Amino acid sequence: MTIDERFLETHAGSAALHAEAARLLPGGITHDIRHFEPFPIYVERAAGCRKWDVDGNEIIDFVMGHGALLYGHAHPLLVDAVTAQIQRGTHYGASHPGEVEWARLVVELVPSAEKVRFVGSGTEATMMAARLARSATGRTKLLKLREHFHGWNDSWGVELVTQPSGELVGLPRELAEVVTVVDQHDEAAIEAELATGEYAALICEPGGAHWGALPLEPAMLGAYRSMTESTGTLLIFDEVVTGFRASEHCYQGLTGVMPDLTTLAKIVAGGLPGGAVAGRAALLDQIAITPSAAPRPDGTRVLHPGTFNANPLTAAAGVAALRGLQDGAPVQAATAAGERLCRGWNEAIRSAEAPGAAYCQGSMVHLVLGEDVPPPGDGLGWNFAAAGRRLTTPRTRPAIEWPFRRALLSHGVDLMGMGALASAVHSDGDVDQAIEAFSGALGDLRRESIL
Numbered sequence: 001m002t003i004d005e006r007f008l009e010t011h012a013g014s015a016a017l018h019a020e021a022a023r024l025l026p027g028g029i030t031h032d033i034r035h036f037e038p039f040p041i042y043v044e045r046a047a048g049c050r051k052w053d054v055d056g057n058e059i060i061d062f063v064m065g066h067g068a069l070l071y072g073h074a075h076p077l078l079v080d081a082v083t084a085q086i087q088r089g090t091h092y093g094a095s096h097p098g099e100v101e102w103a104r105l106v107v108e109l110v111p112s113a114e115k116v117r118f119v120g121s122g123t124e125a126t127m128m129a130a131r132l133a134r135s136a137t138g139r140t141k142l143l144k145l146r147e148h149f150h151g152w153n154d155s156w157g158v159e160l161v162t163q164p165s166g167e168l169v170g171l172p173r174e175l176a177e178v179v180t181v182v183d184q185h186d187e188a189a190i191e192a193e194l195a196t197g198e199y200a201a202l203i204c205e206p207g208g209a210h211w212g213a214l215p216l217e218p219a220m221l222g223a224y225r226s227m228t229e230s231t232g233t234l235l236i237f238d239e240v241v242t243g244f245r246a247s248e249h250c251y252q253g254l255t256g257v258m259p260d261l262t263t264l265a266k267i268v269a270g271g272l273p274g275g276a277v278a279g280r281a282a283l284l285d286q287i288a289i290t291p292s293a294a295p296r297p298d299g300t301r302v303l304h305p306g307t308f309n310a311n312p313l314t315a316a317a318g319v320a321a322l323r324g325l326q327d328g329a330p331v332q333a334a335t336a337a338g339e340r341l342c343r344g345w346n347e348a349i350r351s352a353e354a355p356g357a358a359y360c361q362g363s364m365v366h367l368v369l370g371e372d373v374p375p376p377g378d379g380l381g382w383n384f385a386a387a388g389r390r391l392t393t394p395r396t397r398p399a400i401e402w403p404f405r406r407a408l409l410s411h412g413v414d415l416m417g418m419g420a421l422a423s424a425v426h427s428d429g430d431v432d433q434a435i436e437a438f439s440g441a442l443g444d445l446r447r448e449s450i451l
């Protein structure tokens with residue numbers, strides 16, 4: 001049986017649901033990354049590191065709620081916290097103790113955080129960070145790094161809406177013109193832009209674009225810090241993925257390079273919808289209404305409504321998640337799982353004599369197949385010495401990616417694009433099973449001369 005025959009045979013229920021979904025939902029999906037060819041799988045329940053689709057297939061999950069689920073699916077820690085809260089009400093339309101405890105944990109765990117504001121998502125967090133930066137500096141322009149993803153708002157989403165022809169879809173040119181995009185390793189270009197003194201902020205994913213798929217030399221963070229400092233520009237670390245995953249103190253805790261503002265979502269909200277902007281008190285206090293907080297010298301302020309900001313349900317999940325990871329154990333377990341997976345995938349690639357490699361930063365693992373990418377160095381990260389700096393993400397061609405992902409799903413493993421987000425509940429046995437599935441998928445591709 002071919003890869004495609006097997007996929008179609010074992011996913012008939014998903015195919016039928018997708019036919020109905022395509023009538024009702026644009027493209028039949030609800031997030032761009034869930035596009036799958038010829039159709040996505042439909043999942044009906046999940047527990048631990050596994051999920052089950054409507055056809056009864058059991059799948060080891062490395063999507064993990066787009067990285068939100070450090071504790072895996074339906075972890076008792078979070079189920080108990082959310083169940084207890086839902087019985088006490090989900091929205092008081094009032095301040096509540098949970099938000100105070102949630103804020104205390106964020107401020108304790110994120111090294112650069114003196115204050116925090118809760119928002120509804122990562123996209124809202126980066127939108128608010130732009131607004132705080134513009135307000136604090138009195139400057140309009142924003143600097144971002146090519147391919148670094150910060151959600152889909154009008155400030156940072158400009159690259160996403162720009163077509164290869166330069167045409168902008170759904171965004172006025174006036175808004176796009178105030179956001180400049182530069183290559184993450186192009187120190188000279190970044191310096192030249194910042195030297196104009198026109199930029200309110202430089203934002204980055206501190207581990208590199210797409211949670212490190214486009215690897216960033218760690219030394220660049222120090223360069224960003226000194227260039228922004230000397231030009232009066234604010235530095236924003238977007239830790240929506242790396243927050244409480246790279247370490248319990250986020251990516252900044254690993255490197256010691258401190259941003260002015262940090263954007264958070266996913267793990268900070270315990271896997272429920274939510275996000276946060278944290279940073280220096282003087283920056284956050286621009287939102288404050290209390291006159292004593294002296295938001296801005298002229299008495300004006302940055303406004304911030306939002307129905308579901310710090311709602312009790314998300315706050316309960318966030319508190320449980322952050323309390324549980326304070327000792328570092330969940331992050332260490334997820335890191336061990338990610339590194340084991342990365343090592344195993346590279347061994348499988350080597351023994352299949354296939355072109356490609358996997359590289360990782362702890363629990364964030366990336367895979368390239370069909371391209372000449374050298375295996376990672378000792379630390380399992382991108383091998384800068386052998387592979388150099390890349391300007392764009394090394395990518396698996398679609399002609400390989402789709403059959404590979406179909407084959408891998410048929411072997412019982414789901415990835416986030418061509419990457420894996422490991423959790424604290426992926427055991428050695430789960431990871432070994434995922435490595436075996438990967439070897440099986442590689443074998444399928446080799447048999448059909450796809451790889």
Ligand SMILES: Cc1ncc(COP(=O)(O)O)c(C=O)c1O
Pocket residue numbers: 066121122123124126149150151152205238239240241265266275
């Ligand atoms: C680094 C980064 N920033 C921002 C976002 C946007 O977050 P959300 O999807 O919660 O809007 C994401 C989402 O994956 C992300 O990876």
